[in-house]
Amino acid sequence: MEDPGSAPRILVGRLFHESNGYNPVPTLKSGFEIHAGDDVLTSARGSGTTLSGIVATLEEAGVTPIPVHAAASPPSGRVDHGFFQETLDIWLRAVERIRPDAIAIELHGAMATTESTDADGDFLASLRATAGEDVVIGVGLDLHAHITPRMLTAADFCIACKENPHSDVVECGNYVARLVTDVLRGAFHPVMTMAKTRMLLPGKNGTGERPLSDMHRRARELEATHPDIRDLSLYNTFRFLDAPDIGQAVVVLTNGARTDGKAVATELATTFWDRRTEFADDLLSIKDALHKVRAERADGGFPFAIADMGDRVLAGAPGDSTVILAATLDHEYPFKAAFPITDPAAVQSAQAAGRGATVSLSLGGTVTPGLEPLHVTGTVANLTDGRFSMRGPYQEGETTSMGQTATVTVEDRISIVISSKPAFSHDPNAFESQGVQISGLDFVVVKSGYHFELNFNGLAVPLLTATPGLAFYTPGGLPRKRSRFWPDHDVAEDWLIPPRVFDRKGSAVRT
Ligand SMILES: [Zn+2]
Incomplete structure (x- = not known):
């Protein structure tokens, strides 16, 4: 100063x-x-x-x-x-x-x-x-x-x-x-030490479930036993990037260099590798998810929030998948449900028709490779600018915009919130701001895999489904030009990117 x-x-x-x-x-x-x-x-x-x-x-x-x-x-x-x-x-x-x-x-x-x-x-x-x-x-x-x-x-x-x-x-x-x-x-005097493991988590990214919960508990133990450790962060790298040296990262932040940050970073990086197969997913198929919703709603349970894992806007997918909507419309049971879909052209068609009009739309499936548009006929129930304030607690109070938005209802039981931009559907206000009440539904689809659990807490029960799309990680499913990692590649010889110390002030603070 x-x-x-x-x-x-x-x-x-x-x-x-x-x-x-x-x-x-x-x-x-x-x-x-x-x-x-x-x-x-x-x-x-x-x-x-x-x-x-x-x-x-x-x-x-x-x-x-x-x-x-x-x-x-x-x-x-x-x-x-x-x-x-x-x-x-x-x-x-x-x-x-x-x-x-x-x-x-x-x-x-x-x-x-x-x-x-x-x-x-x-x-x-x-x-x-x-x-x-x-x-x-x-x-x-x-x-x-x-x-x-x-x-x-x-x-x-x-x-x-x-x-x-x-x-x-x-x-x-x-x-x-x-x-x-x-x-x-x-x-x-901050000193950072980083080690990485050349692997992506095939599934199980939640920190409340094992193995991550065990690893965070160990990290807090290490902080408690080494007073010089000011922070120990575990990074579960975003899986839909193609960049050099992608991997699970451990960064130890110490006050000076008295603590052996390399030993701490290496211990946790090794745990990632040793427990790698435990990160496999156990998601439901769409068919099984709809079966579960039907059975539990018949018993008077809460509405469900079904996570469309393949088309998670919260993982950068376009939000244009209609796969769960198609399965719901084909299903023998008349579910009451709400769906978010990104499709600016369909919004324009609904706007041109006007509120209360009947529209036939070619919906979604234009950006995500391998998906098809779905033909849907319904009534334009609402037209808005798509702005809403998040209920939270994640991002509580933040204003966000879905772009121009049209809500179309089908058979008085299906509400489709069609946005011009990929939207934050992990928050119930994405629906309620458009006049769709969650409490009257059997389920709502969200384009989020984790954060919706916080924001729908008390309103809907989370259910994760395996669906196709740009946010569903399958080993070898995406071309990787810059990165090498398990389970896509054989990295048995060099799975550890060895720890490296970042010490801006140099040796002056080592003692
Ligand atoms: Zn995140």
């Missing part, structure tokens, strides 16, 4: 995108929810994001955060490089103008652009080059980040949330802010 007597100048903001490298549709600026200036803070406060946690903790400590920019989009295809560059320039100009003491930022960590597979690394490296060596850069990431040496070289520290579904992102932001202020007052 230039003047130890005054409050530190800390830039804050957010650039959040998980990029599905196999979705052919690039994500343009129009796909992002963007806040600038004071609006960054206003929208963050109480929003249930990592940035909200950063802002809250700084303000509680009497530090006024300096807002720069916040941009977030549902996961989708790679980000248009022009928009990435425009956003980066806003940050670099702010750093040059304000000359901050620190930067506390939320990134997803698995962002790719139309020109780069390590956009978060590019972003942080540019920030570091402009800010200089002494500015503290602290980063809060999603645990599905594809974390790279470039990111860890540029930042003072990166930490991830610990829960999937992500119930602890605010706490992650609180901790980022505390660590940044600790570094500023000389009480913390």
Whole structure:
């Protein structure tokens, strides 16, 4: 800090995108929810994001955060490089103008652009080059980040949330802010050690189920027995990227280099490898899922929320699959259900027909390879701009947009919420804001695999189904040009990417 007597100048903001490298549709600026200036803070406060946690903790400590920019989009295809560059320039100009003491930022960590597979690394490296060596850069990431040496070289520290579904992102932001202020007052000298295992998780990504629950318990034990460990993050890399050195990552953040971060990182990286076959999925087929819904609803159970695992918008799929809708319309039982489908052309047809009109639509199946459009006749029940505020708790209060949206009903029992953009259907307000009440249904389909469990808690029972699409991982199912990992490849000889230490301050803090 230039003047130890005054409050530190800390830039804050957010650039959040998980990029599905196999979705052919690039994500343009129009796909992002963007806040600038004071609006960054206003929208963050109480929003249930990592940035909200950063802002809250700084303000509680009497530090006024300096807002720069916040941009977030549902996961989708790679980000248009022009928009990435425009956003980066806003940050670099702010750093040059304000000359901050620190930067506390939320990134997803698995962002790719139309020109780069390590956009978060590019972003942080540019920030570091402009800010200089002494500015503290602290980063809060999603645990599905594809974390790279470039990111860890540029930042003072990166930490991830610990829960999937992500119930602890605010706490992650609180901790980022505390660590940044600790570094500023000389009480913390961050050293990071990263090891990776060349493998993807074939299924079982939830941190509440084994083996991940066991691994997180062990991580907390290690933190408790090594006081110098300030954070231990386990990264379950996003599976729909094709980038060098993809894998499960363990990053140990220590205060100085007294603790043997390499031994800790290697232990957990080895556990991933030793228990790899336990990560296999046990999802239901669509047929079995509908059977279960019918049986349990007959007994008076809650509505269900059926996760369309292959077409998860929350994993960057287009949201255009009608596979579960087709099975429901073909089924002998007259289910009451609601479906989200992305199809801008069908929305235009419904708008042209007008509310109350009968429409015949060719629905979905145009972006995801291998899927077919479904022909549906129904009534246009609602037409909106698709904006809604999330119920939460994940992303509570955040405003999001599905783009122009039409709700079409079929046989007075099926509601299809047709959005122009891939939509956040992991939140019940995606449906209720369009006039579709969850409580009267047998089931609702969501294009999410984990987070919907938080936001539908108390409204619907989660049910995960194996469905085709760009977000369903099957070994060998996608062409991989840049990456090698189990179970797609034989990596028995080099499954471990050995631990590497990232120590910005060097040996001066080793003793
Ligand atoms: Zn995630």
